[in-house]
Amino acid sequence: MNWESWGRYPRLSQTAKALYWQSEAPHLLAEGTYLPVGLGRSYGDVCLSDSGTVMTTKFMNRVIAFDHRSGHIRAEAGIALSDLLKVTLPHGWFLPVTPGTKYVTLGGAVANDVHGKNHHTAGTFGRHVTELVLERSDGRRIVASATNDEPWFRATIGGLGLTGLIVEVSLRLKRVQGPFVSQELIRFRSLDDFSKLTESSDRDWEYTVAWVDAARRSRGLGRGIFIRGNHASKQGKPDIPGPRINIPVQGPEWLLNPWSIRCFNNLYYHRPLKSGLQHFDPFFYPLDVLGHWNRLYGRRGFVQYQCAIDDLDLVGRILAYCAKHKRYSFLSVLKKFGNQPAAGTLSFPMPGYTLTLDLPADPNTLRVLDQLDQWVLDAGGRIYPAKDARMSRDTFKRCFPQWRDMQPFMDPRISSAFWQRVSGEKP
Numbered sequence: 001m002n003w004e005s006w007g008r009y010p011r012l013s014q015t016a017k018a019l020y021w022q023s024e025a026p027h028l029l030a031e032g033t034y035l036p037v038g039l040g041r042s043y044g045d046v047c048l049s050d051s052g053t054v055m056t057t058k059f060m061n062r063v064i065a066f067d068h069r070s071g072h073i074r075a076e077a078g079i080a081l082s083d084l085l086k087v088t089l090p091h092g093w094f095l096p097v098t099p100g101t102k103y104v105t106l107g108g109a110v111a112n113d114v115h116g117k118n119h120h121t122a123g124t125f126g127r128h129v130t131e132l133v134l135e136r137s138d139g140r141r142i143v144a145s146a147t148n149d150e151p152w153f154r155a156t157i158g159g160l161g162l163t164g165l166i167v168e169v170s171l172r173l174k175r176v177q178g179p180f181v182s183q184e185l186i187r188f189r190s191l192d193d194f195s196k197l198t199e200s201s202d203r204d205w206e207y208t209v210a211w212v213d214a215a216r217r218s219r220g221l222g223r224g225i226f227i228r229g230n231h232a233s234k235q236g237k238p239d240i241p242g243p244r245i246n247i248p249v250q251g252p253e254w255l256l257n258p259w260s261i262r263c264f265n266n267l268y269y270h271r272p273l274k275s276g277l278q279h280f281d282p283f284f285y286p287l288d289v290l291g292h293w294n295r296l297y298g299r300r301g302f303v304q305y306q307c308a309i310d311d312l313d314l315v316g317r318i319l320a321y322c323a324k325h326k327r328y329s330f331l332s333v334l335k336k337f338g339n340q341p342a343a344g345t346l347s348f349p350m351p352g353y354t355l356t357l358d359l360p361a362d363p364n365t366l367r368v369l370d371q372l373d374q375w376v377l378d379a380g381g382r383i384y385p386a387k388d389a390r391m392s393r394d395t396f397k398r399c400f401p402q403w404r405d406m407q408p409f410m411d412p413r414i415s416s417a418f419w420q421r422v423s424g425e426k427p
């Protein structure tokens with residue numbers, strides 16, 4: 001099986017085995033080293049194995065129970081959020097938190113404790129999980145929740161798949177009246193304007209996020225488009241569309257070069273903005289329309305750098321530094337996180353801003369990112385493991401000084417390339 005992460009960097013040869021039924025798990029887990037994975041939508045190496053077998057869970061994808069009245073759902077961990085929505089949306093229930101793609105499994109959403117445009121109102125995905133069923137390699141089954149085996153619950157949410165195979169997830173859904181979102185798009189000229197917009201929007205708007213033009217050197221630095229939305233009452237068909245276009249082959253490496261990215265960003269910034277009612281799919285998942293868009297970066301692949309820092313001036317410094325070194329990001333996102341307590345031991349979000357940059361995986365990018373790491377660490381910030389492919393061991397340990405708290409919960413037969421890199425521990 002051809003298995004790679006979304007950034008297609010690093011390239012590691014992978015042996016993969018598919019899990020279809022929960023009953024196969026104890027047998028498969030009994031020997032060797034493995035890593036349970038979902039749909040490989042993590043950008044770096046949290047979903048890659050260095051020396052073991054990748055266990056794909058996407059066929060273990062059944063809904064076990066769904067209560068239409070209370071909005072509680074229990075499903076196998078390999079189900080994609082897109083398939084979950086097909087079951088729940090016709091009954092007026094939406095995901096309480098969703099990342100920027102619906103092609104993510106329940107298990108993957110839990111293991112990275114993902115966040116969405118509503119972090120300021122809803123916190124992370126893990127806050128809405130009511131129970132997890134975990135299969136350990138010694139044959140134990142642990143049913144964990146906030147009231148039962150809570151330490152296992154906290155270690156598994158955001159636990160990067162290292163505590164065992166998540167086989168079932170119970171989730172509290174969010175009531176919505178229909179499949180539409182009322183959205184407003186506002187162009188802003190600077191990070192100060194972004195700050196004002198986010199401060200004035202976060203109380204009345206459930207979803208807020210900004211696209212930033214990360215290809216400006218000085219004039220226009222920090223400009224972008226602010227997006228805010230609320231679920232609307234308009235009724236309609238709850239369609240869950242698939243990709244409209246598929247990128248069939250990997251693009252040539254020159255395609256996304258500093259010049260083409262600057263042009264794209266300029267056009268995107270000046271495009272006509274249309275506020276109003278919007279179907280939920282393009283609002284939450286604009287990139288899903290293009291299947292395999294990660295191939296656009298060509299053979300070298302790309303890295304996504306996502307940091308959390310409580311310092312907007314530093315966001316400006318990061319953008320300026322990347323621009324000075326012609327590391328222009330194609331898709332750059334800025335959001336202010338809320339203050340909700342972390343759901344998991346290693347959960348990434350913290351109060352402050354989160355900036356996301358997509359950059360080609362080449363030596364210049366890696367040099368620039370090493371400098372950014374220093375600034376992020378000096379500011380008491382952190383880097384998101386779900387997106388990472390290159391942070392050093394020291395950087396990880398300073399970002400997550402609580403990493404040792406994970407040790408009693410680690411499954412001795414599980415490891416990832418990420419974990420071996422940042423902890424230095426071999427299975």
Ligand SMILES: Cc1cc2nc3c(=O)[nH]c(=O)nc-3n(C[C@H](O)[C@H](O)[C@H](O)COP(=O)(O)OP(=O)(O)OC[C@H]3O[C@@H](n4cnc5c(N)ncnc54)[C@H](O)[C@@H]3O)c2cc1C
Binds near residue numbers: 039
């Ligand atoms: C276009 C795009 C937009 C994104 N937007 C966001 C965003 O807005 N916010 C955000 O937080 N993330 C975002 N992401 C990242 C993505 O949501 C996470 O990386 C997510 O965890 C991927 O889920 P997956 O099912 O593909 O899991 P994988 O990437 O395959 O695996 C992720 C982790 O989960 C573990 N895992 C998976 N299944 C299991 C299981 N059954 N048992 C135990 N461990 C398991 C793996 O070991 C691994 O550590 C985005 C990714 C893309 C491609």
